Each structure stands twice: as structure tokens, then as C-alpha cells.
Amino acid sequence: MKNEEEILAHSRDMMISAIAQTMVIYGVTPSVGRIYGVLYFSTEPMSLDDIKTQVAMSKASVSNGMRELLETEMVIKVWKKGDRKDHYVAEKDFLKNFLSFFIKKIRHERNLIIKATEQAQPNLEKIATNSEDKQLKEEARKDLDLIKESYSYFEWTMQLANAMESGEIFNFIPKNPEKKEE
Amino acid sequence: MKNEEEILAHSRDMMISAIAQTMVIYGVTPSVGRIYGVLYFSTEPMSLDDIKTQVAMSKASVSNGMRELLETEMVIKVWKKGDRKDHYVAEKDFLKNFLSFFIKKIRHERNLIIKATEQAQPNLEKIATNSEDKQLKEEARKDLDLIKESYSYFEWTMQLANAMESGEIFNFIPKNPEKKEE
DNA sequence: TAATATGTATAGTATAAATTGAACAATTTG
DNA sequence: CAAATTGTTCAATTTATACTATACATATTA
Numbered sequence: 001m002k003n004e005e006e007i008l009a010h011s012r013d014m015m016i017s018a019i020a021q022t023m024v025i026y027g028v029t030p031s032v033g034r035i036y037g038v039l040y041f042s043t044e045p046m047s048l049d050d051i052k053t054q055v056a057m058s059k060a061s062v063s064n065g066m067r068e069l070l071e072t073e074m075v076i077k078v079w080k081k082g083d084r085k086d087h088y089v090a091e092k093d094f095l096k097n098f099l100s101f102f103i104k105k106i107r108h109e110r111n112l113i114i115k116a117t118e119q120a121q122p123n124l125e126k127i128a129t130n131s132e133d134k135q136l137k138e139e140a141r142k143d144l145d146l147i148k149e150s151y152s153y154f155e156w157t158m159q160l161a162n163a164m165e166s167g168e169i170f171n172f173i174p175k176n177p178e179k180k181e182e
Numbered sequence: 183m184k185n186e187e188e189i190l191a192h193s194r195d196m197m198i199s200a201i202a203q204t205m206v207i208y209g210v211t212p213s214v215g216r217i218y219g220v221l222y223f224s225t226e227p228m229s230l231d232d233i234k235t236q237v238a239m240s241k242a243s244v245s246n247g248m249r250e251l252l253e254t255e256m257v258i259k260v261w262k263k264g265d266r267k268d269h270y271v272a273e274k275d276f277l278k279n280f281l282s283f284f285i286k287k288i289r290h291e292r293n294l295i296i297k298a299t300e301q302a303q304p305n306l307e308k309i310a311t312n313s314e315d316k317q318l319k320e321e322a323r324k325d326l327d328l329i330k331e332s333y334s335y336f337e338w339t340m341q342l343a344n345a346m347e348s349g350e351i352f353n354f355i356p357k358n359p360e361k362k363e364e
Numbered sequence: 365t366a367a368t369a370t371g372t373a374t375a376g377t378a379t380a381a382a383t384t385g386a387a388c389a390a391t392t393t394g
Numbered sequence: 395c396a397a398a399t400t401g402t403t404c405a406a407t408t409t410a411t412a413c414t415a416t417a418c419a420t421a422t423t424a
Contacts, residue, residue: 011302018298022291058384094335109204116200120193153276172354240414
């Protein structure tokens with residue numbers, strides 16, 4: 001039978017592993033997810049070396065992983081006076097993390113398609129209106145229809161992203177059904 | 183100066199590439215994304231061999247990619263009478279694809295955490311209430327607080343997923359601002 | 365039932381990604 | 395200013411993933 005300390009450590013490890021796995025959904029490696037998980041359960045800001053020993057990875061890997069987490073704002077850097085080392089704390093608000101991730105992806109998706117259509121659409125328009133080849137004309141017209149349909153999709157997702165960014169979404173789905181302030 | 187046929191092909195390739203890139207966001211390889219892109223712009227159902235030549239990949243790769251697309255319901259299989267080959271058509275409704283992908287991921291995320299907390303929570307509760315070690319007791323209590331906070335997050339995301347599944351979300355963000363039936 | 369066609373599974377190869385150790389730059393301390 | 399500390403970059407390695415060619419199973423036709 002394990003002692004309490006071991007049980008606590010084991011329980012926390014399970015949670016950290018689960019968090020690491022969920023973060024894979026959001027496009028980071030399990031290792032980076034573990035870094036976040038460790039920080040998530042830490043009551044104190046941690047240094048690179050602290051984390052390095054906890055996750056048993058090289059300093060280089062932790063450094064790279066940390067940059068990734070900083071870029072996505074899942075982790076922030078803090079100063080601890082009297083210590084030369086950088087320290088890091090996890091952004092523990094899952095909802096905040098989720099929303100900012102989501103918004104970023106949605107906008108990225110849209111940009112990719114918009115950039116392509118900006119190039120393609122004028123050419124298709126030209127063929128669809130001016131071509132003397134019936135066949136080509138028809139094909140171009142169909143492609144244009146698809147592009148136009150996709151615009152209405154992006155309109156929708158952008159509205160969702162905007163509602164998420166502004167917080168308007170919480171009018172539709174309230175943040176905390178019963179208790180608590182923001 | 184290119185002729186119209188080349189311009190059309192080039193325009194479509196650009197769109198297909200863009201679609202393939204966006205699908206990377208949703209966790210498939212660019213190759214699989216290209217398969218979908220090709221199907222997306224095809225007016226006719228296509229066979230494995232049709233696609234194979236269009237995307238210049240091995241039959242095995244197309245077959246694997248197709249399974250992936252079928253599993254996520256981004257592509258459906260159709261029968262074409264008089265032809266032994268299977269044929270495939272793309273689900274062209276981006277919004278539908280997006281929503282079903284999203285719902286799946288959100289539920290998956292929740293399941294991962296719930297499964298871990300089901301194991302961890304009882305142990306933590308025990309320590310948090312019964313332990314004689316003040317230090318451990320406090321740590322367990324803090325971990326439990328984090329877990330409880332995460333539940334409110336999942337409550338929120340599940341509500342969002344449910345609203346997406348039921349279509350209720352369209353009361354908040356209408357599908358087509360001006361025109362068209364479903 | 366033999367011959368052909370179609371799609372899938374398997375195993376090997378090629379490609380890409382993650383991880384590390386060591387060198388480096390920047391900063392701080394004595 | 396030398397020595398030490400910290401974090402990052404880079405090349406090399408390991409590991410994982412995607413892809414292909416081949417063999418296989420299944421179904422279809424004659």
C-alpha cells in the first residue's frame with residue numbers, strides 16, 4: 001500500500017498526462033503539453049531548470065517548448081526578484097486558452113482561403129464571362145459558385161470568432177451558471 | 183501567355199492547395215487534404231483511380247487517406263451503377279464539416295480529463311479530508327480546486343458543442359444572413 | 365471455376381519531426 | 395575583467411509518421 005505522498009504524486013501525474021493528451025488536440029506535442037501540465041499544478045512560478053527536472057527533458061527542449069507556450073499565451077514569463085532565472089506561470093483559465101486558440105485558427109483558416117481566392121477569382125470571372133469555350137465557361141462558373149458558397153461559411157465562422165473575442169458569446173452560453181465573478 | 187484551360191487548371195490548383203493547407207489545421211496531412219480538395223471541385227463522383235492520377239499518389243495512400251476522410255464524414259461513398267469501382271463525393275458543406283469536427287474534438291477533450299479525474303479525485307478527496315500531514319492536505323485541496331474549476335470549463339464547452347449539434351447555435355449566429363433555405 | 369478487377373493490409377523505405385548535446389551569446393557577479 | 399550562470403541556437407541523432415510497392419483477399423465476370 002502506497003503512502004499518501006505517493007498517492008498524491010500519482011494522482012497529479014495522471015492529471016498532467018491527461019492535460020498533455022488534450023493539448024495534442026491543440027497541435028502541440030505531448031512533451032510540450034507536459035510542460036504546461038506541470039506548470040498548471042505548480043503553485044509557484046517555475047524556472048527552466050525546475051521544469052527540466054520535473055519533466056525529465058533536455059534544457060533545449062524545455063526552452064523550445066516554452067517559447068511555443070509563450071507564443072500561444074498559454075504560459076507567461078514573470079520576474080522573481082532576487083533570482084536571475086526567468087520564471088514561468090501557466091495561464092490556468094482553460095476557457096481563455098481555448099477561445100484564443102480557436103479564434104487564431106479560425107482566422108488563419110480564413111486567411112489561407114482568402115489569399116488563394118484573391119488570386120483565382122478574377123481569372124475565373126474572366127473565363128466565366130468571356131470565354132468562347134462553353135465547357136470551360138461552365139466549369140469556371142461552377143468553381144466560382146463553390147468559392148461564393150465558401151464565403152458564407154467564413155462569414156459565419158468569423159462571426160463566431162468575433163463573438164468569442166468580444167465576449168458576446170457569453171450572452172448565448174453564460175460563463176458561470178450559478179456562481180462567481182469574472 | 184497561358185491559354186484559358188491552363189489558367190482554369192492553375193486557379194483550381196491554387197484553391198485545392200489552400201484547402202489542403204486549411205485541412206492541416208484540422209489534423210490531416212496535406213496529401214489527405216489534397217484528396218479532399220480534388221473531390222471538392224469535382225462535379226462527378228470519383229473512383230480511387232481517378233483520384234490517384236489527379237493527386238499523383240500511390241493507390242495505397244489514396245485508400246488510406248480516403249478511409250480517414252470517410253471516418254470524419256468529410257467524404258461519402260456512392261455507388262455508380264454499371265461500374266464496379268467505388269466512387270466518392272466530398273461533403274461540400276464546410277460548416278457541417280467544421281461543426282462535426284469541432285464537436286468531436288470537444289467531446290474527446292472532455293472524456294480524456296474526466297477519465298483521469300475519476301481516478302484522481304477520490305484519492306485527493308481522501309487526502310484532503312483525512313490526512314494528518316498539513317502540507318499534503320493543503321496540496322490535495324489545491325489540486326481539487328483546480329479540477330473543480332476545470333469542470334466549469336467543460337460544462338461550457340459541452341454546452342457549446344450541444345448547441346452546435348442541435349442547431350441551436352444558429353439562433354445566436356444565423357446561418358445565412360440574407361438568402362437561401364437549408 | 366478460371367481470369368480479371370478492385371480495394372485493403374503488410375512490410376519496407378523515405379521523409380519529416382522531435383529531442384538532445386555542445387557551442388554560443390548575453391548577462392551578472394565577484 | 396575573468397568566471398560563472400542562464401537561455402538560445404545549431405548540428406546531429408533518434409524517433410515517429412507518411413508513403414509506396416508488393417502481396418493478399420474479395421468480389422465479379424465470362
